[in-house]
Amino acid sequence: MSIGNSPEDERPFPDESEEFRPSVGRALQKARIAAGLTVDDVSSATRVRIAIVHAMEADDFAPCGGAVYARGHIRTLARAVHLDPEPLIAQYDAEHGGRPAPTPAAPLFEAERIRPERRGPNWTAAMVAAIVAVIGFVGFTAFKGGDSGNDAKSQVAEGTTATPTKSASPTPTKDKPADPTSEASDSAIAAAPQDKVTVQVSAANGRSWISAKDHNGRMLFDGLLKKGESKTFQDSSKINLILGDAGAIQLYVNGKKIEDNFQKGSVERLTYTKGDPEAG
Template sequence: MSIGVTLAAARNAAGMTVAQLSGRTRIRETVIYAIERDDFSLCGGDFYARGHVRNIAKTVGLDPDAVVHQFDEEHGGVPLPVRAAAVFQAESQIKLRERRSPNWSTAMAIALAIVAVFGVTRVMSRPGENLATGAELKNPPAPKPSATLRASTHPNAARPASDLVTLRVKANKPSWVEVSDDKGKAMFRGTMRAGDSSTWKTRKHMKVTIGNAGGVDLEVNGKHLGVPGKPGELVRKSFGPEEPGSR
């Protein structure tokens, strides 16, 4: 009985399908079908075929050594061991190039040629240009003062104007007042009683809302503006640092 027939009969006796045998042995089903037909071409060589045969025989309950021995008898015996020396023996000897001493004569000739070229270049250069260059390096011209520096050190140089806004409110009659800065943040919000006087300062911009415009007196950036409106009138004013007038 051939190996393929023996393995197939043992599988059937064990009640296993080819798919179940493939799952246990990790051998593809197509390879198992081929082995059971005594076709070992899908195994990849006798070495792998022996391994598959041993694995299948052990899984289906046969003596793996006996089945592998039968495989060796049918396929030319046990493969001869290969000596490691034969595997790693070089086919050809590697020739190392001999190390030669440096050619000092050639190196000296190249150095002399470089020196000669450098000397000819120096001789052919213009003496006038070299002297002028040396004079410029020894006595470099003093830098001229820039217009920006002269302007900044001039005693009459203009100074930046202040961006401060100053508002003074004096209440002659009870009035509701709200004062806010350029970002809209309230600096004061409330009722000023008759005789009250307050001053606020902020940068860039100031807004004021007056509930009784005829009951207060305004002064912006040191300039008196007087009453901003009529009694009981709601007035909104905006002031900047450039001028004391309202907007």
């Protein structure tokens, strides 16, 4: 009879690291304390309200206003206390039934997106549309190039170059759509075309996450505006906005300043059309 340990006694203990992993809120709290920061310090640095910071550290994410904003707040707080936000967001998703896994090129904040399985057909349609547009543009350019000198002004209005032999003065180009993601000056906004809706978002009073979509639901921008930065969006009929900290944002719609008194830290969902300024 053997008096030694049985083979079962010599097996390694199971890995208990997952069992003792702190919750998302507890991890944020421990990192804040280790960094020597108070809740007030974190709130001031991130523009996340004190009550929400306290709730998140207690693993109560309901005050965030939904999973999209909870992920954004986790990312913001993690960076403020010098933590890598990605493992915390993955842990939050696993515990709350969120996305299976983040995409490699995830934006600063996760917002409402087109489901990945639908992207294949959408990209195919977009490529076909692009090819048709290029063919149409080449044919249009060739047709306009064969017109008489009387069509020079029409060519300038369409954005083409007038015939060099024509001595007519160049006509300033108007109604040319701006790049939806380019930053435009106030004068460019003031000259926005009447047949489109143009919205300029400026982080005048601090940084804020914003999301912008066109009338088809296509994402125009999804990210963080730092203080002093601005973005301009344009669409044929409608722009949908989500402002993570509306109190930090100044809006210009179709060349006019929006005077809404948004509160600091408030989340606003807005829609603007060609007839605005009028909040949707």
